Amino acid sequence: MVTISEVKTGTSARENRTAAHTHIRGLGLRPDGTAEKVLSGFVGQESAREACGLIVDLIRAKKMSGRAVLLAGGPGTGKTALALAISQELGTKVPFRPIVASEIFSAEVKKTEALMENFRRAIGLRVKETKEVYEGEVTDLTPEEAENPLGGYGKTISHVVVGLKSGKGTKKLRLDPSIYEAIQKERVAVGDVIYIEANTGAVKRVGRSDAYATEFDLEAEEYVPIPKGEVHKKKEIVQDVTLHDLDVANARPQGGQDIMSMMSQLSKPRKTEITDKLRTEINKVVSTYISSGVAELVPGVLFIDEVHMLDIECFTYLNRALEASISPIVVLASNRGVCTIRGTDDIEAPHGIPSDLAGRLLIVPTYPYDKADIETIVKIRAKTEGLDASEEALMRVAEIGAETSLRYALQLLTPAGVIAKSQGRGKIEKSDVEECKELFIDAGRSAGLVTGNFLA
Structure with missing residues (x-):
């Protein structure tokens, strides 16, 4: 007899590695902003959690951009946990970039370049665009063939006929063969709900129509309802990118200078040096589209752990970067007391941070656990x-x-x-x-x- 065993998958299976702060799900604050003793995986450190709650409120109100916070306390007092809890509270739409200070030291990349790259990774841009789309359940998918113009016995696809059905009607579309390739890549079949962008011809499979959902179905499909309204409609599409994505995409720009040309380059990243001049030009274009309402800037959080590992040059550059018109919220963490600033011979400072930078910081202390x-x-x-x-x-x-x-x-x-x-x-x-x-x-x-x- 052939032995058949079921491979169990799903939410019950432990697929993810349990990390040091897996249990942290948020700051554990009441609606009035005060901290519970034990909540959301956090224990103790009530004053630090309440302070971080205020910082989260300032970030949401967009009144924290260009400022920095220092989490100061001994080893194992929850500094990294607080930073991750801030990230959990802000949600997935706000960029969060965690690094360790020693990461920026490399033989290949300048310290200041590595620091600025992480700054740009922590600044998001939410682009809203109204597109003409065809959206509905696929009722017909017929590729039509023609004789191969290059001769021979083979045939080539001249166009493809797609039937779409929505809540208010049906349409038959005759599409270019290049779109048929996109349909094949998405593995679209009759009964799937898709949308096709009229301008670019991009095809996106949303899911299987819920008309095909039965209790006897063996496939682990995501069933979606048939779209409401007409098949041909205007739809607002929101795209989230970081400024670093735009830097990389436009390091060797090809095409126009409008926001959508910039976005189209994201799929063609090239490893090349990004100059300050290029970043300044991108900032100008981004500012123009923010002022015109096409895009919205989302300042994220850059978390630098073990910040005392930075040297005096990095601290000087950090001062300058914080004063830029477009900058993220910077959260620093240090477990040192008074120590020598790296890159100097005998200059000592609290937490290993120069006094001119320390004076700009909101300092949140953490205390040993009882x-x-x-x-x-x-x-x-x-x-x-x-x-x-x-x-x-x-x-x-x-x-x-x-x-x-x-x-x-x-x-x-x-x-x-x-x-x-x-x-x-x-x-x-x-x-x-x-x-x-x-x-x-x-x-x-x-x-x-x-x-x-x-x-x-």
Whole structure:
């Protein structure tokens, strides 16, 4: 007998990797802007979350552009989590560009170029365009052939006849053979809902008509209703791009200088140097279309973690970039106290940031977690990682977190789960945590061990 087994897919399958901040779903604020003790995966840091809530409101009101925020606190106090929570609160339509400061140092790209590129990636442009489209359910799809003009026995497609049906009527269209290629790429069949742009001939398959949806259907199709109104209509299409996309697309411009010519170049990116002159010209065109109402600027968020790793040249350039007419909201994070600014011999400053830049920042402090907060975080992480642990084991992990660091304690959870499974148990016990603690030492014990070896 042939064995057939079903491959289970869908929302129940864990397809995504569990990252360090997977459990963060937002800032966890009440409607009046005050923070809950535990909400949206966040625990504690109420004052910092409320401050970040105000920053989110300023960004939404478009009163924060060109300003910068510094999240300052010790390691493992939730600075990166706060930045990601700001991103979650703003939604997917607002660009969010997270980088680590050391990323901008490269042998191939200048520091200032890398910094400006990330600035431009964090600034969005929402272009609204009214297009003439044909939209409806495909009732007929017939390619018509003709003799090959180059001779031989083969035939070529001269045109294709497409029948479309909408809520208020039907139409038959005779289309160019190039559009038939686009129809084939989209895998359009009779019964699909599509729309065709009249100007460009672009074809988009929206989904399968819900008239074909039955409980016995085996295909995992997305069913959509038949479009309302006439088949031929004017439709407003909104397109979201970043300024960096426009920079790359127009580094070697071909075609007109109107906004749609610029947009059409997005599908043909070329790796080449982007000059300040080109960026200035693109800014002028963007400003023109913003003032005429064709496009809307969406200042996003650039998050620079470990900002003390930047050098004095980068900080100087950052000052200039923040003062530009088109700039994003910059969120910086640092876990240093007073330290030497990189690129200088002996200039010390709080958080490793020059005083002239630090004076421009809104500084949000984060504080170490107490034992009760650590216990709650450990329980949330165990649930997020799908681990079954006894209360005793979770309490022991929390104790280790209070003694050493939260990061170290959370890293013990998954190995403890592996040890429990290897011993035939589904639940993590305290002994599994203790075994992991012996196998993997924390940074403090490691430093003591190394120091002892050197002294010996």
